Amino acid sequence: MEYLDFELPIKELEDQLDKCVILGQESNVDVSATCKQLEEKLEQTKKDIYKNMTAWQRVQMSRHPNRPYTLEYITNLTDGTFLELFGDRNFKDDKAMVGGLGRINGQSYMIIGQQKGVNTKMRQLRNFGMANPEGYRKALRLMKMAEKFNIPVVTLIDTPGAYPGLEAEERGQGEAIARNIFEMARLKTPIISIIIGEGASGGALGIGVGDRVFMLENTWYSVISPESCSSILWRSWEYKEQAAEALKLTPVDMKKQKLIDDIIPEPLGGAHQDKATTFKTVEKYITKSYNELKDLSTKELVAQRMEKYSNMGEFSDK
Incomplete structure (x- = not known):
């Protein structure tokens, strides 16, 4: 341990x-x-x-090396029914983004998420969960496939951010993420998004537009990591704890600002202390959300999603 x-x-x-x-x-x-x-x-x-726990301690907990990653969630949630799909049909298959079809409680879902890797070799293969443009284009291809066959989408978010390399920018990283946000906002099938670890910047938003958005108890969701925020404002990583508090990135902060729908509780000590209970709890939230969304017409579903995101960030001084 x-x-x-x-x-x-x-x-x-x-x-x-x-x-x-x-x-x-x-x-x-x-x-x-x-x-x-x-x-x-x-x-x-x-x-x-x-x-x-402080905000910074929750950030640390979200990065715990024993914490379950996307593929472990998928394996346990789908009970061996997962069929992984590959490639963006344009450039190549991005190993940092995984996706495919699987059944949860008898219902088929298109499940998509970032995979970090469980050891050094796998982390290098998965690029530490930092997807390139082809990863986001693969995710969009799978979402459009789900829309075609009226299959609900589940996204599992766990990334320190989209890959910031020169080659990623040359292949249109910003455009790929923006296109995903645009298309997800009007996708004609239910979308359930869950932050299971780190939810950083556009890397998270690229698969994070959902009818229901949940955060596990020991996760974070923000436009920038505390370290990067500290390095920009103070030109040093030493103020990362202050930055974490100021960013209001914890699940409690996010729910208070109405940016997420609910917080998924974890076992005492974190998801890695009792993985079976964590998987079962996540499964319940997915099933409950789908049951709430499945009877909505396509028009109602998209309209509610649009309204939800249009209302974010609105404040009144009255």
Whole structure:
């Protein structure tokens, strides 16, 4: 198990509890009372830490190396029915963007998301979840296919941003993302978007326009990462914690501003502590959302989506 810096008090208590249990097993000394005290203290410490995390700590949690990534969600949500589809029919297949057909609770969905990779080799293959223009064009191709066959779309967002390389810009990175936003706004099939990790900038927005948009409890969604914001404003990454607070990027902030529809709860300690429960909770949100949207006519569906995004950012000083 890997621990983040603010989780070290938990690690210390867990180590003490392990030693206590071993001592009881290897000697005739009764340490049950001590072990019970440590268990209670450990549980309380977990509650105190995880229920009072700062914005920066939530950013750290969203990047936890043990956190489940898109393909792990897809595998568990579809129960082995996922059929991956490849290529944008224009340039090549982008490994940072995955997508295909799968059944969740008996209903077929077009599932699309960014995949980061679980080790160094896979992260390089997946470009750390940073999609090129062909990735967004692949996503759009699959969404248009879903529209043609009246299949709902689920997008799983987890990216530090679209790939910022020169070659990506030469192939039209900005245009590809803008085209996706435009087309998703008027797509004639339900769209359910879920931020499962990092939701950074246009890289997230490129597959993030949905009838229902959810964030898992320990994720973030913002136009810029705290580190990049800090480097622009203070010319140093040292102020990333201040930047995270100022950006209002946590799920609670996003819901307060009416930019998302709801927050999906995670097990105590994060999604990686109990993946099975996390997958089940996400599945419930997808199914519930689809049941709310499936009976709407195409005209009503698109009109509601348009109105939802048109109302964002409106304020009154009355």
